Amino acid sequence: MLLSDIYLWLAYSRVSTQKLNRLLAVRSPQELWNAFDSEHKYDLDERTFTALKRTHSVDFIERCKQYLATNNIEYITRADPLFPAALAQDEVDPPVALFYRGNLDIMREPCLAVVGTRKASPYGKYAVNKIVGELSKYFTIVSGLATGIDGYAHAAALDNGGNTVAVLGSGLFNVTPVSNVGMFDEICKHGLAVSEYTPDTHAAVYTFPQRNRIISGLSRGVLVVEATEDSGSLITANCALEQGRDVFAVPGDIDKRRSFGTNRLIKQGAIAVTCAQDILDYYGVDKKDEGARENTVALDFSEQRVMDALGGGERSFDSLVETCGLSVAELNTVITKLMITGLIRQKSKNVYCVETA
Amino acid sequence: MLSRINGYALSGLDGYAVAVEVDIHSGLPRMDIVGLPDTAIKESKERVRAAIKNSGYDFSAHVVTVNLAPAHTRKEGSVFDLAIALGVLCATEQAGVDAHNRPLDTLKDYVFLGELSLSGEVRKINGVMPILIAARERGQKKIVIPRANANEARYIRGIDVYTVGTLREAVALINGEKFEPVEKSDIVLTSEAFAAEDLKYVKGQYSAKRALEIAAAGGHNILMIGAPGGGKTMLAKCLPGILPDMTENEALETTKIHSAAGILDPSVGIVTARPFRSPHHTTSKIALTGGGSNSHPGEISYAHNGVLFLDELPEYPRSVLEILRQPLEDGVITVSRSARTVEYPANFMLVASMNPCPCGFYGSSAHECTCTPSQIQKYMSRISGPLLDRIDLHVEVDEVHYEELSSSTEAESSASVRERVNAARAVQTERYKGSGVYANSKMTAEMVKRFCALDAAGEKILSSAFDKLGMSARAYTRILKVARTIADLDGKECVGANHVAEAVMYRALDKTVR
Numbered sequence: 001m002l003l004s005d006i007y008l009w010l011a012y013s014r015v016s017t018q019k020l021n022r023l024l025a026v027r028s029p030q031e032l033w034n035a036f037d038s039e040h041k042y043d044l045d046e047r048t049f050t051a052l053k054r055t056h057s058v059d060f061i062e063r064c065k066q067y068l069a070t071n072n073i074e075y076i077t078r079a080d081p082l083f084p085a086a087l088a089q090d091e092v093d094p095p096v097a098l099f100y101r102g103n104l105d106i107m108r109e110p111c112l113a114v115v116g117t118r119k120a121s122p123y124g125k126y127a128v129n130k131i132v133g134e135l136s137k138y139f140t141i142v143s144g145l146a147t148g149i150d151g152y153a154h155a156a157a158l159d160n161g162g163n164t165v166a167v168l169g170s171g172l173f174n175v176t177p178v179s180n181v182g183m184f185d186e187i188c189k190h191g192l193a194v195s196e197y198t199p200d201t202h203a204a205v206y207t208f209p210q211r212n213r214i215i216s217g218l219s220r221g222v223l224v225v226e227a228t229e230d231s232g233s234l235i236t237a238n239c240a241l242e243q244g245r246d247v248f249a250v251p252g253d254i255d256k257r258r259s260f261g262t263n264r265l266i267k268q269g270a271i272a273v274t275c276a277q278d279i280l281d282y283y284g285v286d287k288k289d290e291g292a293r294e295n296t297v298a299l300d301f302s303e304q305r306v307m308d309a310l311g312g313g314e315r316s317f318d319s320l321v322e323t324c325g326l327s328v329a330e331l332n333t334v335i336t337k338l339m340i341t342g343l344i345r346q347k348s349k350n351v352y353c354v355e356t357a
Numbered sequence: 358m359l360s361r362i363n364g365y366a367l368s369g370l371d372g373y374a375v376a377v378e379v380d381i382h383s384g385l386p387r388m389d390i391v392g393l394p395d396t397a398i399k400e401s402k403e404r405v406r407a408a409i410k411n412s413g414y415d416f417s418a419h420v421v422t423v424n425l426a427p428a429h430t431r432k433e434g435s436v437f438d439l440a441i442a443l444g445v446l447c448a449t450e451q452a453g454v455d456a457h458n459r460p461l462d463t464l465k466d467y468v469f470l471g472e473l474s475l476s477g478e479v480r481k482i483n484g485v486m487p488i489l490i491a492a493r494e495r496g497q498k499k500i501v502i503p504r505a506n507a508n509e510a511r512y513i514r515g516i517d518v519y520t521v522g523t524l525r526e527a528v529a530l531i532n533g534e535k536f537e538p539v540e541k542s543d544i545v546l547t548s549e550a551f552a553a554e555d556l557k558y559v560k561g562q563y564s565a566k567r568a569l570e571i572a573a574a575g576g577h578n579i580l581m582i583g584a585p586g587g588g589k590t591m592l593a594k595c596l597p598g599i600l601p602d603m604t605e606n607e608a609l610e611t612t613k614i615h616s617a618a619g620i621l622d623p624s625v626g627i628v629t630a631r632p633f634r635s636p637h638h639t640t641s642k643i644a645l646t647g648g649g650s651n652s653h654p655g656e657i658s659y660a661h662n663g664v665l666f667l668d669e670l671p672e673y674p675r676s677v678l679e680i681l682r683q684p685l686e687d688g689v690i691t692v693s694r695s696a697r698t699v700e701y702p703a704n705f706m707l708v709a710s711m712n713p714c715p716c717g718f719y720g721s722s723a724h725e726c727t728c729t730p731s732q733i734q735k736y737m738s739r740i741s742g743p744l745l746d747r748i749d750l751h752v753e754v755d756e757v758h759y760e761e762l763s764s765s766t767e768a769e770s771s772a773s774v775r776e777r778v779n780a781a782r783a784v785q786t787e788r789y790k791g792s793g794v795y796a797n798s799k800m801t802a803e804m805v806k807r808f809c810a811l812d813a814a815g816e817k818i819l820s821s822a823f824d825k826l827g828m829s830a831r832a833y834t835r836i837l838k839v840a841r842t843i844a845d846l847d848g849k850e851c852v853g854a855n856h857v858a859e860a861v862m863y864r865a866l867d868k869t870v871r
Contacts (some may be wrong), residue, residue, distance in 0.1 A: 119730055122720055147730045179734070256725055316722075316758050318561035328567040329843065329859055336858035340821045348722040349583065349755040350564060 005061050006033045007077035011097040012064055012198055013055045015048050017210070020096055023048075029079075064198075068099070073172055073199050075099045084108060084218060091243045092217035095196035099172055102192035106163035112139035112279070113215045113240070115233040116149025116225035121258055122348055124226035127250050128152040131223070134276030136162025138285050142219050144169065144211065145180050145193070149225045149233070154183055158190060165218065168195040169211045170203035212236040213243070220283065221246035223273060227261030234261050237270070246282070248273045275356075302326055306334050307354070310344060314353035360447035360460075363468040364425070364440040365492055365500075366432055367484045369652060369692075369699030370613050372491030374468075377437060378424040379444030386418035390441070392425030395433040395651075404435075404473045405442045412477035412524045414451050421445060431696050433651050436482045439471035439501075442524055443531065452528040464531055467519075468492060468500040477524040481505035483619035486612050489513040499538075501527060508626025509616055510539045512609070544605050546629050552598030554591055557770040561757040565592055568752040568863055570774050573599045574781040575842030576796030578685065578707040578747060580670070582865060583754030584724065585717040589710035592754065593635075593666050596708060598771035600631045600664065601782035607631075607662040607795070610702060614658050632663035634705075638672040646680050648692045652699045655692075657684055660705035662795075670711040671739040678744055681707065685747045688799065706798070707748065711740070723756050742831075749798060749835045751865040781845040797842045802834075809837040814854035822861045836860045 006029040010020050023032060023044075036056045044052070055061075068075060076083055077097040084107050088094050114132050116124060128149055132141055136157040143150040145166040157164035166187045170176045172195050175184045187193050196214060197207065212235045216222050222240040224247070227233040237247050247270040252259025266272045273279055280287060299307060305324045309315055315323070321331055335352060338344045347353045364375040375392075388402040402423075409416045423441055425432050446452040453464050470488065471479040485506040492500055493516040501519045502510060510518035517538040521527045530536050556566055565581065569592060572579040581589040603611070611628045615621040621628065636645060636656045647655030657665055667673060684690045688704035714733040718724035728736075745751075785796055788808065794800060800808065811819065819836065822828055828836075837852070839860040844852045 119726075119728075121726070177731075179731075258725070316561075316755075317564045318757060321563040328563045329847070329855075332564070332567065332859040332862040333855045336822065336861045337818070340818065340825050342825065349720050349753040351722050351755075 001030070001033055001058070003029060003079035004077040005058075005065075006030065007079055007096045008064060008075065009033065009055055009061050010052075011075075011077075011095075011099075011196075012061070013051045014198070014201070015051050017093055017095050017196065019048060021093055068199070071173075071199065073099055073101060074104070076104065086111075086219075087214065087217050089217070089243065092213055094217075095214065098194050098196055099199055100192055100194040101172060101188040102190075103163075104192060106140045106192055107165055107194075107218060109140045109163065110138070110283075111142045111165065111219040113142040113219035113222040113236065113245075114149065114153035114225065115143060115212075115215065115222060115227075115236045116153075117227050117231050117233065117258055117261075118146050118148035118150075119228075119258065120148035120152065120226055121256070123252065124149055124258065125152050126345070126347075127225050129156050131225075131250065131273065131276050131279075132156040133160045135223075135279060136160045136164070138280060139220075140165055142167060142215050144208070144215055144236075145175070145184060145187070146208075147177055147179065151180055151183060153225075154187060154191075158186060164191040166191065166193045167211050167215045167218070168193060168197075169208035171195055171197045171199040171201035173199045174202050176203040208232060209235050213239040216240035216245050217243055219245060221248055221279070223248040223250070223279070224262050224265055224270070225250045226252060226258045227265075228257050229260045229264065231261045234265070237265055246271065248279060248282075250274070302330055302334050303338060306331070306338060307343065310352060310354045314347050314351050317350040317352070320352070358448045358450065360444050360453070362440040362444045362447065362464070364437050365468050365470060365488045366430075366434075366436065367487060367617055368430070368697060370487045370617055370654075370701065372484075372488040373430075374492075374495065374497075375432065375437070376424075376426040377440040377444050378426060379441065379448045380422045380424075381419045381445070381448040384420040386420070388421040388423070390423040390425070392423075392428040393431045394425060395431065397435050398425070398432055398437055401435060401438045401441060401473075404438055404475060405445060407475035408438070408473040408477040408524050409442055409445060411475060412528075414446060414528075415449065416445070419449070421448075431651075434483065435472035435480075436470050436484070438473040439479055439503075439521075439524070439527060440469040442473055443469055443527060446528060447531075453531045461531065461533065463533065466499045467531065468497055469527065470501065471503045471521070471527075473524060479503045479521050479523060479527065481623055484617040485509045486513070486609075486616035486621070489516060489518065490613065492516060501530065505623055506626075507539050508623060509612070509621065510626075511542045512544050512612075512627055514541050544608055544627060544629070546602055546605065546608060551630055552595055552771060554594040555598060555771045556595045556774060557768045559588060559592060559595065559768060560759070562588060562592065562754065564862070565752050565754045566768075566774075568750050569596055570599060570778060571839060571842050571846065571863070572596075572706065572708070572750055573601065573774075574778045574797075574846050575749075575785070575839065576706050576798040577749035577839060577842065578798065579709070579750040579752065580745070580748045580866070581708075581710040581752055581754045582713055583710075584721045584756055585712060587754040587756050589754050590668055593668070593708050593710060595771060596664055596666075597631065597633045599774045599778050601775070601779045603629060603631055603662060604786070604795075611662045614654050614661055614701065618654050618659060620659065632660050633666065634660040634663065635666040635668060638667070638669055640673070640677065642677050642680055645677055646684070646690050646692065646703075647699075647701050648694060650694065650696070652692045652694050652697055654701045655690070657681065657690060657703040657705055658701040661702045662704060663706070665705045665707050667707070667709045670709040671736055675739055675741070678739075679741060682743055682747065685744075704795075704799075709748070710754075713737075720753075721755055723758075745866060746831050746835075749839050750863040752863055753865045777846055780848075781842065784845045784848075797838050797845070800838055800841070805834055805837055805841075809841045809852050811837075811852055811857065812854070815840075815852060815857045818854050818857050818861070822858075826861070828861070828864055832864050836864065839863060 140163040141157040216239040249262040249265040249270040504520040684703040713719040719726040840856040843856040
């Protein structure tokens with residue numbers, strides 16, 4: 001019996017990884033397999049025993065392998081020398097096997113996890129686009145394919161031609177949420193989608209926190225963008241700490257619930273991140289030279305006036321009308337032009353601010 | 358004895374002649390009305406009987422048969438009361454006969470319309486204006502209508518309209534007494550607007566006010582998105598005050614519909630201010646489009662040449678909103694029922710308002726939104742893409758940050774905005790003369806190509822807006838049309854880069870829905 005087949009047996013038994021790892025700590029996989037040959041129950045509890053017994057068949061394993069092959073799903077087990085070393089650490093509670101679609105190689109490049117609330121605000125979206133867009137040139141972006149920050153992070157990496165890994169909280173056939181199926185397909189094509197669960201597994205309440213340890217385990221650090229105080233992203237941050245990974249957080253308004261979690265992380269010692277450079281500096285990554293950005297846009301009189309007015313911070317459209325002395329029509333024109341040149345951006349409804357480089 | 362009186366009936370907005378034939382012979386007293394009458398007409402025998410008796414005429418026991426020809430079309434309403442009563446009187450030789458009891462020829466020249474009260478009074482009816490127009494087109498020269506409808510007749514030239522107040526007067530008229538026809542007058546289009554609110558009381562909201570001005574000038578559909586309490590409804594209420602004056606044609610078209618629907622003010626007799634209709638979101642499909650067993654016009658037709666305001670757009674059932682798509686495109690609604698197919702004009706400007714999410718605060722700077730992403734998506738998806746495509750201007754209306762507003766000067770009043778709107782609309786009327794198009798929003802593809810040609814700078818702005826701001830390509834024509842209106846407001850012959858840049862500002866949903 002091949003070692004990898006034994007691991008596949010363990011994965012298909014659907015016994016929790018934690019329990020499996022406890023078993024594997026006392027005896028080798030081979031021993032376990034052989035023990036079942038002789039109907040030896042050891043000290044296993046009833047449920048674990050039946051689960052393992054049920055799937056304990058060479059035939060069954062062969063059929064599983066065939067099923068995976070016909071459905072274009074590849075798998076890698078701990079027996080494989082290519083199994084990511086970062087995941088194999090004990091702190092991570094390593095999965096016995098990973099099922100995946102896509103390019104496994106990108107997992108071995110330096111990875112950075114980006115997580116956050118599913119209820120992202122426009123601010124969170126902006127932060128992801130700005131920071132992750134830049135980081136994806138240097139890191140493989142790992143996230144959880146959820147809505148909100150996760151989705152934005154994957155999209156930002158894909159848009160910038162970077163690598164991205166989606167760690168699912170369900171089997172690969174049951175992408176959750178369904179609204180991200182399109183993105184899942186995209187990631188399978190241009191990145192990597194992995195799951196520790198067998199492809200037909202449905203998502204459950206406990207599967208998402210479990211996969212969070214893989215997100216942080218794969219990565220050198222975890223960037224939390226927006227998180228409420230009870231957010232699942234904080235689980236990921238905790239996992240990261242237990243696994244000895246770095247935790248980064250994007251600070252937010254002190255009066256917004258969506259920033260409570262990240263601000264608390266910072267108070268507890270997470271590294272505050274306001275731009276991609278912060279992380280690059282932390283890891284000592286040299287910035288790739290992209291050639292000088294053409295930053296010299298000739299502004300006309302009224303554009304300069306709006307830029308001056310915005311110099312002191314964000315302004316609403318109404319107050320711009322009153323301070324700049326421009327007609328509404330002129331101001332509309334100026335704002336469009338400045339947004340196109342990328343000098344300002346819309347912060348929220350009718351509120352504009354200067355785009356920081 | 359047999360008598361024959363001319364009547365007229367409405368089918369949609371078109372009238373057709375109905376001959377009211379009354380036959381009287383002896384037998385057990387009975388009155389029958391044939392010719393597919395509806396309940397209102399069937400009941401008219403009671404009104405006719407009482408009115409004749411109470412006007413001092415004799416209605417003694419006979420068999421009375423009334424036929425409404427053509428007998429195969431369904432007739433409705435109470436407009437035939439007067440004709441039936443006169444028919445009975447003529448058949449019994451109490452009216453319309455000379456001294457030798459010979460029928461008078463003059464009777465044939467008249468058409469009689471009117472509802473009777475039991476006392477013999479002639480009461481107001483609906484649809485006088487469209488009937489007058491149809492009758493004139495069919496060569497009818499003289500028509501008798503209730504006195505209460507006299508005002509509607511003032512503006513229809515080429516037909517002599519007589520008014521009667523009682524059944525006795527009508528008898529006097531056919532007996533040859535001299536009546537003066539209604540005096541004709543020109544349509545006086547008041548340039549006064551009746552708005553519930555004035556823009557000068559709206560503090561801040563410059564962007565939204567400008568969007569309303571553009572919408573009014575070009576007849577563009579507009580959607581206001583924003584948190585509750587932002588003033589969307591108040592802004593919409595200001596709109597009637599800045600809509601451009603109606604042209605004579607527009608006034609007549611709208612009056613026809615209002616007259617047929619019975620919502621015309623009888624003391625004025627014509628609609629001179631653009632209608633502003635705001636049906637509640639519990640409104641039914643039929644109430645909005647028109648229809649029902651008798652194919653009456655709906656709210657969108659009442660709003661013809663005016664504004665249809667739908668507050669809290671996502672609260673309307675999706676099926677109700679989707680039926681707006683075709684009228685928004687074509688400016689007419691075809692109501693088909695088994696009995697008949699009627700086309701009503703419905704060339705309205707759609708003004709809608711909505712919250713960005715169920716709690717209303719998504720994207721707001723002042724409050725935090727408590728909705729889940731799927732809730733927001735569900736809320737937004739109640740409005741279909743095809744419907745959004747037909748809305749030219751999207752404007753975000755957020756709460757006003759009063760602390761940021763320093764100027765104490767009163768904002769511009771509706772009246773002065775209206776002047777600019779009128780000037781811009783005049784330019785458009787001149788440009789589209791003879792093409793059946795009144796405003797920029799209704800430009801055909803060919804017109805867009807001709808009148809919205811961009812110079813190089815404009816093209817550049819537009820293409821970089823698509824590039825950098827993530828606009829969808831669907832917005833292209835919409836932006837061009839709006840840019841055309843902005844250029845008209847600016848008094849410019851050509852659409853320039855500045856106009857395009859401003860138009861781009863009003864595509865909020867294209868930018869956020871990415």
